[in-house]
């Protein structure tokens with residue numbers, strides 16, 4: 001049995017930890033280049049591929065799902081597999097998927113022409129949350145306070161469209177991270193983000209504008225945090241993310257609470273339940289709470305930041321037993337896949 005790993009040296013890639021785990025446990029693996037045209041040939045003698053592609057990789061977004069599916073057709077195992085990744089960075093896809101399995105998704109609306117969108121805007125209540133289908137760290141998420149706000153967004157969605165990266169919002173987040181924790185890394189990151197306000201990134205040039213649809217969710221008020229639960233097979237771990245000051249958005253704030261007593265068990269239970277229905281290997285769920293205190297999902301994602309979860313104090317199993325020990329998400333991904341082989 002031979003595994004293939006697409007290695008990249010970014011600090012937030014799962015791949016470094018996959019390589020470490022294989023070396024430590026004498027699991028035979030080779031490094032492959034998923035971007036190469038002969039990737040199928042490279043994988044000829046391998047049983048499984050591990051590739052942590054992410055939403056800021058415009059190249060991967062063009063073919064990762066297609067490659068994964070094709071490998072599955074050849075009988076290869078993949079992490080992430082199709083069930084796990086087809087809806088990644090695709091909030092529109094997630095709307096249909098979560099509705100299909102009766103998951104408690106925040107009521108979500110999507111329109112593909114101006115007229116239908118306008119007619120809905122006339123009838124609905126405000127505020128609503130407007131999102132682009134792609135994006136992370138809340139950069140493409142904002143409130144439409146009024147009907148007029150919503151109409152403006154509709155016109156832009158079916159007009160000049162939206163950049164996939166809100167550069168000013170990105171800078172504000174990096175600047176606030178530096179204000180909270182003044183060190184050379186946060187300063188460098190903030191400087192870089194400032195420079196980027198004026199120069200479009202390669203990502204934006206390659207991805208083009210986002211347009212031709214509009215996505216809204218009901219605004220679930222009075223949440224000054226969200227709860228993020230991640231399931232990997234029969235294990236789940238979680239954290240609480242506080243919202244930016246004076247803002248309803250938690251993801252990307254960098255303000256994280258790790259103690260277990262902050263996590264509502266119902267979120268863990270829903271996450272296990274939905275992951276089982278979806279047949280996913282790794283899924284992160286963002287939860288907010290409605291006015292009656294019930295958890296609702298706002299979005300899901302197979303990938304997550306590597307470092308942010310290292311401080312989790314333990315994990316649950318599928319029966320919701322708690323294990324207070326170091327979590328090893330990347331190791332678990334390999335362990336689970338080995339079992340399936």
Ligand SMILES: Nc1ncnc2c1ncn2[C@@H]1O[C@H](COP(=O)(O)OP(=O)(O)O)[C@@H](O)[C@H]1O
Pocket residue numbers: 106129131135136137138139140141217218219220221223225226243248249250251286288298299
């Ligand atoms: N419908 C909603 N009602 C209230 N808050 C929301 C809603 N949707 C998202 N949020 C808040 O905004 C944040 C970002 O939204 P999310 O859909 O998770 O986008 P991203 O992919 O950028 O993380 C969430 O972490 C949550 O705090």
Ligand SMILES: [Mg+2]
Pocket residue numbers: 137138251286299
């Ligand atoms: Mg999120």
